[in-house]
Amino acid sequence: MEFCPECGAMMLPNNGILKCNSCGYSNEQELGDEYKVAGEIEEHESVKMLGEVDDMRSTIKETCPECGHDEAYYELKQTRSADEAPTRIFTCAKCKHTWRAYH
Known part of the structure; x- marks a missing residue:
């Protein structure tokens, strides 16, 4: 596996040469059999943001x-400068009303 010296993205084989799909940089030397793409990777969301699911929030x-x-x-x-206490933000579990407390 090789990475682009220009942008750091992974370089993939393209018509016998390694090419970066992000910036277009290509390595002009011929590739051997060790560079093959086994299949397509489907993009899907796998990260859940804490707070989006009610059961996961405190x-x-x-x-x-x-x-x-x-x-x-x-x-x-x-919400304020780093030397001040953080703001507590509450959301009602029943009606979803939101309010804050500064302490």
């Missing part, structure tokens, strides 16, 4: 100011 006993439900999902985000 929950806490927190009363929703909108509906009064006592369970919420929460996350911490650094």
Whole structure:
């Protein structure tokens, strides 16, 4: 396996020479039998972002100011400078209302 010296992408065989599909760089020397592409790789999403699936988020006993439900999902985000505490963002598990707390 060889990588493009220009952009670092993997070089693939193309008409007997190695060619970079990202930037177009090609290695002009003839290829032997060791360079073969076995098949196509299908692109698919395999990474789930935390927070997109309700069951994966952290929950806490927190009363929703909108509906009064006592369970919420929460996350911490650094919304101000790094020397200040992060902001806690809550989402009601029942009505999906979102609010924040600064501590």
